Amino acid sequence: MSPLRCYLVEWYRAALVGETVDRFTAVLHNCAAVISAGGGNVQLLTVLAVPADEVIFGVFAATSPDLVARACVQAGIPAQRLSAAIDARIPQP
Numbered sequence: 001m002s003p004l005r006c007y008l009v010e011w012y013r014a015a016l017v018g019e020t021v022d023r024f025t026a027v028l029h030n031c032a033a034v035i036s037a038g039g040g041n042v043q044l045l046t047v048l049a050v051p052a053d054e055v056i057f058g059v060f061a062a063t064s065p066d067l068v069a070r071a072c073v074q075a076g077i078p079a080q081r082l083s084a085a086i087d088a089r090i091p092q093p
Contacts (some may be wrong), residue, residue, distance in 0.1 A: 002063040004041065009058040009072060010081040016051040024056060024077065031074040032060070035067060042067040059086075 013020065025047045032042045042062035049056050060068045065084045072079045 002041075004043075004061040004063060005084075006045070006086045007060045007062060007065055007068045008083040008086045009060065009068060009079040010083075011056045011058075011077060012054055012080055013056055014054050016049050016054060016056065021047060021049045021056065024058075024075075027075040027077070028058060028071060031071045034074070035071055040067045040070075042071050044071075 011024075025044070028047070029044045032044045035042050040063070042060060045059045045061055047056060047058050058072075060071070062068045065082055069079055069082060072082075
């Protein structure tokens with residue numbers, strides 16, 4: 001199996017609020033889980049919202065950018081920008 005790499009997805013949204021970010025996160029997480037259960041390997045690592053800039057970022061780990069794009073499309077929020085193979089560190093507690 002291919003190694004997991006990190007990918008950054010960007011969405012531009014006006015009027016970001018906590019509920020919107022929570023809904024984004026839940027839907028993306030669920031779609032990634034469905035794809036992984038079907039044999040793909042994609043995980044949502046974190047979602048960051050910057051309301052002042054009207055942007056949401058998602059960091060994914062996956063074996064390919066196609067799986068990340070598919071998770072976003074299935075969630076109904078296609079990536080507006082997907083940066084492949086970023087270098088990210090998510091510290092574990």
